[in-house]
Amino acid sequence: MQTVPFGPGDRLLLYTDGFIEARDRRGRFFDLAARLDAHAGRNLEAMVAGLRRDLVRHVRGDLDADAALVALERLPEAPVAP
Numbered sequence: 001m002q003t004v005p006f007g008p009g010d011r012l013l014l015y016t017d018g019f020i021e022a023r024d025r026r027g028r029f030f031d032l033a034a035r036l037d038a039h040a041g042r043n044l045e046a047m048v049a050g051l052r053r054d055l056v057r058h059v060r061g062d063l064d065a066d067a068a069l070v071a072l073e074r075l076p077e078a079p080v081a082p
Contacts, residue, residue, distance in 0.1 A: 008076040011044070018067030019051075022059050030058045044073045 006012065015032065022030040032051070039050040048071050055067060 006074055008074050010074050012072045014070040014072075016066065016068045018063070018065040019055060019069060021065065022055055022063060022067060024058050025060065030055055044071055047071065 013036065019030060020032050024030075035051055035054045036047075038054075039047040042050060048069060051069060056063065
């Protein structure tokens, strides 16, 4: 087992193979890493919406398989009242 830190502001992205194996009409795979870099500075909801939109655009609306994406973000801890 491996443990990695997950601090405030960190994000975890989980996705199915439908995201990384989606191909365009030329047979090119969807480049999730590149598209993630393009959306990384956005809030979580906008990032996920942008990635979905990019995927659908990549396959021109013809997604052959299911594609699921889950994004989690650790929020800053609220100060504890004395």
